[in-house]
Amino acid sequence: xxxxxxxxxAALSIASSAQAHVVFNETEAAAGxxxxxxxxxxxxxxGEPTNRVTVIIPxxxxxxxxRAISGWTVEVSMVTLDKPILLHGFEVTDVVGSVxxxxxTFPDYAYEQFEIRMxxxxxxxxxxxxxxxxxxxxxxxxxxxxxGHDEDPWALKEPAPFIFLEP
Numbered sequence: 135x136x137x138x139x140x141x142x143x144a145a146l147s148i149a150s151s152a153q154a155h156v157v158f159n160e161t162e163a164a165a166g167x168x169x170x171x172x173x174x175x176x177x178x179x180x181g182e183p184t185n186r187v188t189v190i191i192p193x194x195x196x197x198x199x200x201r202a203i204s205g206w207t208v209e210v211s212m213v214t215l216d217k218p219i220l221l222h223g224f225e226v227t228d229v230v231g232s233v234x235x236x237x238x239t240f241p242d243y244a245y246e247q248f249e250i251r252m253x254x255x256x257x258x259x260x261x262x263x264x265x266x267x268x269x270x271x272x273x274x275x276x277x278x279x280x281x282g283h284d285e286d287p288w289a290l291k292e293p294a295p296f297i298f299l300e301p
Contacts (some may be wrong), residue, residue, distance in 0.1 A: 155175075155176050155177060155275070155277065155292070156173065156174070156175050156176065156266045156268065156277040156295055157173070157174055157176070157295055158171050158172065158173055158174075158264075158295045158296070158297060159171075159172040159173075159174060159247075160172070160297075161296060161297055161298060162297065162298045162299075162300050163254055163297050163298075163299065163300065164254070164299070164300055164301075165254055165255065165256050165257055165258040165260070165299035165300060165301060166253075166254065166255065166256030167253070167254060168197070168251065168252070168253055168254075169251070169252060169253075169254050169297070170249055170250070170251045171249065171250050171251075171252065171264075171297065172247050172248075172249050173187075173189065173247065173248045173249070173250070173264075173266070173295060174245055174246075174247050175187055175240075175245060175246050175247075175248065175266075175268055176245045177242055177243070177244075177245065178240070178241060178242030178243075178270055179242070179268065179270035179271075179273045179274070179275050180242075180270075180273070181242050182242060182270040182271045182272060182273065183239045183240060183241045183242060183270060183271065184239065184240055184242075184246065184268055184269065184270055185236065185237070185238065185239045185269055185270060185271065186234065186235065186236040186267075186268070186269030186270075187234070187235045187236075187246075187248055187266065187267070187268055187269070188232055188233070188234040188235075188266065188267040188269075189232060189233045189234075189248070189250065189264050189265075189266050190231070190232050190264060190265040190266070190267075190278075191229075191230050191231055191232060191233065191250075191252070191264065192262045192263060192264060194254075194255030194257065194262075195229075195230075195252050195253065195254060195255065195262065196219070196221060196226070196229050196252070196253045196255075197221070197251075197252060197253040198210065198229070198230035198233065198250060198251070198252045199250070199251045199252070200233045200235070200248070200249070200250050200251075201248070201249035201250070201251070203235060203238060203246075203248065205237070205238040205239075206235045206236065206237055206238035207235070207236050207237040207238075208233065208234070208235050209233070209234045209236070210230045210232070210233050210234075211230070211231050211232045211233075211234070212228040212229065212230060212231060213228065213229060213230075213231030214227060214228050215227055215228065215229060233250060235248055236269070254297070254299060255299070257299055258299050258300060258301040259298075259299065259301075260298075260299045261281075261287075261296050261297070261298050261299070262296060262297045262298075262299065263280045263281075263294040263295075263296045264294055264295045264296065264297070265277065265278035265280075265294040266278070266294065266295060275292065276292060277292050277293065277294055277295065278292065278294050279291060279292045279293050279294060280294055281293065281296075
């Protein structure tokens with residue numbers, strides 16, 4: 135049943151991605167592997183251009199590297215882990231908690247694509263949600279609605295972009 139639900143969501147993602155406002159190009163990725171996620175911000179804020187995009191990185195995602203975009207400044211904010219982890223024999227106590235692109239701009243009628251390379255957790259079957267805060271000249275859109283376990287994320291008003299982890 136869970137597999138059919140994910141297949142249904144994947145089919146909806148193809149049909150609904152034109153209606154969604156901030157989405158990943160691919161909504162499935164291999165658990166425990168590196169993945170380059172391409173996030174599309176589809177428009178500005180009620181006629182205003184976008185000038186800032188912040189992506190919140192979910193727990194368990196490590197080795198985050200954002201792509202630099204010409205004309206934009208990219209910054210990462212670190213968070214301290216409750217319990218250190220080992221990566222390639224080294225103890226890691228801090229990981230990227232968010233990535234922010236700012237200083238650039240794109241008009242309301244256009245879209246922009248932001249990329250993040252990351253190591254995904256080895257938890258097949260899990261859905262990772264990446265809340266996004268889209269800043270514009272005088273306002274902000276928050277794409278941070280998180281679907282429940284058996285809820286359709288596309289049914290939400292302002293869904294957070296997500297990735298299903300596959301075996």
